[in-house]
Amino acid sequence: MNAVIIAVAVMLLLSLLRVHVVIALLVGxxxxxxVGGFSVTETMTIFTEGLGGSATVALSYALLGGFAIAISKTGLPRVVVDFAIKIVGKEGESRKKSLSKVLLLLVILIISSFSQNVIPIHIAFIPILIPPLVQVFNELKLDRRAVATAxxxxxxxxxxxxxAGFGLIFHEIIQINxxxxxxxxxxxxIPKALLLPTLGMVLGLLIALFVTYRKNRTYKNGTVNEEVAVTEEPISRRAVMIALLAIIGALVVQYETKSMILSALFGLVILLLSGKMNVKSADEYLTDGMRMMAFIGFVMITASGFAAVIRETGHVALLVEQSAELIGNNKGIAALLMLLVGLFITMGIGSSFSTIPIIATLFVPLSLAIGFSPLATIALIGTAGALGDAGSPASDSTLGPTAGLNVDGQHHHIWDTCVPTFIHFNLPLILFGWIAAMVL
Structure with a gap:
């Protein structure tokens, strides 16, 4: 038995049974x-030593949550929400509501995409943008699973x-390894080789938005957590301008320093010096923000321990070697097995960027031996690395959307984020990644 397959399978099964993902990761x-030959004591030692791997990310998200709460008190989210409500229309205007759904999803999709390349802030925008819009989603009866997939x-x-941005880092990791x-x-x-797999994701997105989750879904109103609720105080133009300045400043700091910790801290300092926030309220906002983002932090810290155990078993390389033995000279089977190996590894680790160095060492000589072209090899490694990031309970690509959409307790991490993104993105990635490997 392979420890990687068993560990990931147990973790996913428990998650699907609605066991908390932290417990699922620990048990897995x-x-x-x-299975890898360690005693429980040895496993827990490795697990504990690996916990520090995501400590920086957890602290970043905690400070980011505090910054998001502080921004929510300035009235800026209220301005966004009021504008969104204006385009919703009356109850009977079904066409206007449909257009409003498309517009909101398009805006969220553009901002999400820009967060990777144009302004590389990753999930930093989610706690600021999404929680205030939840009541608008409810008004539109917009299925939050569609928002999560977008x-x-x-x-x-x-x-x-x-x-560009995080894409440049990803491509450099592929090239170097x-x-x-x-x-x-x-x-x-690299873009040439990964164009087809990306088109597979586009197809999955279109199916999710316009087929699977296009129907109305009703949510209860008035249950948004108090700490992320949009302020009902009169909106001050000065406060809104300061909030915009704080956001821009935080983005500039993150772009220059590549540190979310410094970015969030800088934004909080601007709000503090502006007089909009005092020391006492800063303490309250930071505490509330940590509470809002605690789920992401604990899951990512636990995922680091999980990944450390998987790596120490040595069964990642064994999994690739066992797959190679099954392949022979059949390119079709080889491509499929390599993609599935990448899926299992990334589902457990929760990071495409961390998967590439693990699989490239063994995938490159294997691809050359079987006769795959350089472009086909890039497609296999890039797609295998990307597989599993969507749908993984431990990935920030799923944890981020859940943190924003579950502010009122009506969005389940596994069934409303992980399962929809797994179905609509991983399955097309496997299909189109396989096609790319066969035709390039």
């Missing part, structure tokens, strides 16, 4: 460690295809 790690698409597809494994490639070839 223990069982995976046991956000996750924007968090994934741009970095897979476009070599393939070169170290014996295959020199040009950066310009």
């Amino acid at each position: 790690a223990i069982i995976g460690g046991f 956000i996750t698409f924007g968090l994934k597809a741009p970095y897979i295809l476009i070599p 393939m070169a170290e494994s014996g295959l020199e490639i040009q950066m310009v070839d």
